Amino acid sequence: MIEISPKEIKGKWDKGFALDFHTVSSVCIGYDEYGHPQFDTKRTVMGELLYRLKYGQDRSVLEPIVATAAHFIKTKAWSTDLLIPVAPSRFRRFQPVVAIAEQLAQALEVRFCGSCLVKVQDHPELKNIYEYEKRIKLLEGTFRVSRTDVENKCVLLLDDLYRSGATMNAVSSALRERGNVARINVLALTRSRSIR
Numbered sequence: 001m002i003e004i005s006p007k008e009i010k011g012k013w014d015k016g017f018a019l020d021f022h023t024v025s026s027v028c029i030g031y032d033e034y035g036h037p038q039f040d041t042k043r044t045v046m047g048e049l050l051y052r053l054k055y056g057q058d059r060s061v062l063e064p065i066v067a068t069a070a071h072f073i074k075t076k077a078w079s080t081d082l083l084i085p086v087a088p089s090r091f092r093r094f095q096p097v098v099a100i101a102e103q104l105a106q107a108l109e110v111r112f113c114g115s116c117l118v119k120v121q122d123h124p125e126l127k128n129i130y131e132y133e134k135r136i137k138l139l140e141g142t143f144r145v146s147r148t149d150v151e152n153k154c155v156l157l158l159d160d161l162y163r164s165g166a167t168m169n170a171v172s173s174a175l176r177e178r179g180n181v182a183r184i185n186v187l188a189l190t191r192s193r194s195i196r
Contacts, residue, residue: 001068002045011165012172013184018191022047054096070107078185079154082111086159097160116149143174150179162188
């Protein structure tokens with residue numbers, strides 16, 4: 001397991017936590033030949049593992065990420081019927097949050113449901129949209145919920161990075177309004193230093 005510094009996150013769910021910040025610091029060190037800024041970024045241990053998984057497809061980091069998340073969730077004693085990953089913002093052959101969710105569900109001995117929440121409409125990546133209200137507007141109607149799978153269930157919703165809460169709030173609203181879930185707990189593996 002790795003050292004984490006959990007922080008509670010609030011939204012349209014019952015209980016939620018982010019296990020740690022994603023970065024410790026990020027300093028601009030200049031520009032590349034195309035004029036793009038280059039940064040010297042220092043990440044938390046969890047942030048570094050997620051970065052290696054997401055951008056380097058280093059699957060060796062799955063075990064410590066999952067072990068740490070499972071241990072944390074067990075300390076909360078959340079009643080969980082199924083684990084749902086937040087639908088990724090863009091298509092990739094390898095989806096890190098889905099891989100983590102599958103293994104985390106096994107570790108917690110709960111059902112993984114990758115098809116309970118499906119993204120049905122594309123929008124620009126939210127990391128490039130800074131206004132919270134614009135993020136919420138873009139997410140309207142984005143997710144389809146499989147009511148037969150989630151109705152009256154206690155759901156654990158998993159995402160890799162919590163920034164403004166717009167996506168988790170949109171997903172939680174969809175699960176409540178269209179899925180009639182009994183309870184939603186959320187876990188973000190990391191969070192940005194600035195919220196909203």
